[in-house]
Amino acid sequence: MKRRTFMMSAAGAAAGLALAPRMSFAAKGQIDWYTSSDTNILDFWTNIVKPGFEAANPGLKLNLVDAGDGAGIIAIGERAIAAKQTNADPQADYFESADALLPAGAIKAGVYTNIKAAGLSNYSKVNPLAIESEYSLPYRGSQVLLAYDTTKLKPADAPKTWDALVTWIKANPGQFVYNRPDKGGSGGNFVRRAIHQANGLDPKAFKVDNYTQEFGDEALGKAWKLLADIAPHLYDKGAYSSGNTQSLQLLSQGVVTMIPVWSDQVLQAIEQGVLPAETGLVQLQDLALCGGFTRSVVIENGANHEASLKLADFMLSEEMQSAILTELGGFPGVSWDHVSADLRKKFADIIPQSIPTFPGGKWEAAINDGWYRHVAPNVDRKS
Amino acid sequence: MSEFVEKAVSVPTETAAGRRPIGLLLVAIPVFLVIWLVIWPAINAISRTIWRTDADGHSSFDLSSYAFFFSDRYSLDNLAVTLWTTLVCAVLLLVICLPIALYLRFSHGRLPAYVQALAILPMFVPSIILAFAFIRVLGPNGMVDILLNAVGLPKIRTPYLTPWGPVIGLVWDNIPLTVLILLSGLGSVANQSIEAARDVGANTIRVFWHIILPRISNSILVALSFSVLGIFSSFTLPYLLGPASPEMLGPFMQRTLRDVQDPIGAMTQAVVAFGFCILFGLFYVRSVARNRGK
Known part of the structure; x- marks a missing residue:
């Protein structure tokens, strides 16, 4: 009987620890990044983007978080709107995949950054077919x-x-x-x-x-x-x-x-x-x-806004856009003219003439x- | 959790009055958590589904979402498959776990210790891992099919993506809790009473029926109401192993909220689920109350 009691209490204690709410605060220099994409995208960011970005920008770190699905991203977006209203920290800086129109009112509330006006050095390379909104950045297709x-x-x-x-x-x-x-x-x-x-x-x-x-x-x-x-x-x-x-x-x-x-x-x-x-x-x-294209959104009131814009620009660099082709099997968010010539030749078969969307x-x-x-x-x- | 509540509640009745504040303090935390995380959201959901704001901004008493749920063939089918799954799982759990618990209670040595460890193993396997393991083993062209094929037998009709998929997964997942509760109930069956019955010539079945069963009927109720509550509201296993339609209420609610973007519909389904869970919960409360009355 003793052993059983012990097991029950041990299980209870373990469950309690797991359920205890965890507090977290945005750390300076740590970009809180969320995705709604599949594991392969998270792997790509973990293994390719994160080391590359952190090496190119000493002092900045990426905190990669899986938000589950589109609705998960929307929920965090709503949190950012609420944080904006109370001047609190939204604990979010960058959405890997988001619809700039969702949650409704995020743009009006000033939570999403106008990427076009943000002065990214690589923005002019973005494939014009892919741009849907000035508030989101198509970086892969x-x-x-x-x-x-x-x-x-x-x-x-x-x-x-x-x-x-x-x-x-x-x-x-x-x-x-x-x-x-x-x-x-x-x-x-x-x-x-x-x-x-x-x-x-x-x-x-x-x-x-x-x-x-x-x-x-x-x-x-x-x-x-x-x-x-x-x-x-x-x-x-x-x-x-x-x-x-x-x-x-x-x-x-x-x-x-x-x-x-x-x-x-x-x-x-x-x-x-x-x-x-x-x-x-x-x-x-x-x-x-x-x-379709996957579009990233930068949170205007995030604690690491400047760093997030650097990340957005970094994603449009030739290095990352080539990696999207070679490592991810996706296609680039920039126009094909901005991809290296050998890659353009190698992937000629999957370069789409048009991509129907819904x-x-x-x-x-x-x-x-x-x-x-x-x-x-x-x-x-x-x- | 309820086990702890029960223990905490029983402290002041058994000990000196001086320890009463400590007992109350111990109860306060779980009671507060239950009110905060369960009762308040439940009241909130009920009030938001029956007191609704229409397009003009007037709020009024409105049962239309419930009327829709109970007149919608699709929702009713989902409710029916949830009840069916719960019932089948409960019966299977009893059929599987009672013999295991009886064996563990009445045998000695090393083997029962291994059996107990094996019976408790599912507690430590996350259900998402269980689901993918299930697909690899019982799924189409899975391990079972490969083994059957190796000895020249035809493939099985796989339960993956049929209503039996979640049943098998949920039963396996709930074995540890059921076995542990039944085992603790069997602890209250005295060896002397069984020996006395044997002495007057009772066979195994009579001993089970007249001596053991009356002593553990309470534990059976508790075990079943616990697992039934979990199964009724389960999500991962029915989502990964079950068919697209009819679906159990867990995945149905999640889908209605997120993918159909209908929070009122999802809350209505949740309130209907509360209703059934309260019914199952009453069995538990009743059996605990009856136990304490003794």
Whole structure:
């Protein structure tokens, strides 16, 4: 009995320690940096950017923190707004990936820095196609592709249009899986590609401010029909993995033949041997799957504002932009003219002519809710 | 935590009146924490879902979010799968843990010590690690499939991404707590009473039914209400192992709040979850009260 009592109290004490609130204050010279991206991005910052930046700027340090997801970043943004109002320390300096429009009112409150006006020496190199707002800095891009197992599907037979893809999925039941659209961009952008398909292949039809209930129901309803139509032919008669990584896992275990993937994630997986070197990659030619640029935001009222601007400028340097290509498998945020000539030649195949994008805002909530209601359940998986 | 509360509460009743302030002080911290972190947010959520501000800025009594929840097929399916998972897990836990606890109580030597260590192991494995290990072992083309294939048997129908995925994970995760509580309950079964029953010719089943079970029924209730509370509100395992739809209330709430950006809907789901958890909690409180009445 004694031993048991001891174990219970020890477990209780340990739980208490773990749950005790931890206080922290922003340290001088330590940039509090947050990301909502996947682990590969955090690894890239930990292994490449942090040592490079700290060596180039003695006395400055990066504190890399994973905020989980977009909503996590928004929560910290809200904290920064609240801190601004009370003149407190927001304990945040730099968001690796953020939407300058979220949380609503952050720009108006003066929490996000106007990057264009901040006088970064490298700002003129930024790819003009990528600039969405003066308050955010596109520093890397990524695109969703289809990855497939070349031992089961010959590259010559890989589908290159949406219709060919649907035909292939139906002819090979159980061999395709995409993740839930809110749990990772690979499945999310596959779903958005279906929305484009159902609405005349025109990405311009969807804007961040043109969502209405009627338009949304009509446009998305057509896409849900397309997706529900292929659902019975997906992995396990309509199962959806719970994230980008889980889809890669299913491909690497040889369970499925094809999945949508982020270009940077799949190139890194191949590099690390998680996926075999002969993994095939293909982009749809009628309209590419969506992708986009990741934009960083600098917090105006952060304790290390000057240092954060230095970091932003550092990210646009040729050294870092080349590392995004070679180490991360992403593509640069600066125009291709500002990338070294050998790299430009080497990556000619993935230099995108255009990257279709899909707006966030109300569309995002409508897609997330609608997909779960109309696509996910409509399948009898008991058999 | 409740174990400590219970112990702290019992101090003043057992000892001299002079120690009463210390006892109260010991209770004050957990009570304060519970009020701050549990009761206040709960009241807050209830009031914000029934007293709502409309577009014109008028606030009024409004039950529409509840009406929506209970008329929405999708939400009800999620509630149903949560209750189903909880029930199945509770039954499986009892079926698995009671024999383990009985074995540990009535056997001696080295082997039971190893069995106990093994039974408690899940307590020290974070559920996210458990989930990925599960996918590697029971997932499609996982270790089980490879082993079956090696001896020429067909693959299993994997429980990954079906409602059985979270059930298996949650049962494994809750074994230690259930075994420990049942074991402490079995501590109150005196060897003499079992020997006396054996002497008058009772067989194993009768001993279990008439001597052991009545003594530990309280512990069973406590163990089940504890694990049921945890399972009902679980998040990680149903999220990683379960199907996209129907989903358990934990992932559903998180998704409604973050991805559908509907805080009122998420709070409504939370209040419905409170409601069910209070029901389970009542079992626990009732059994503790009955125990102390003895």
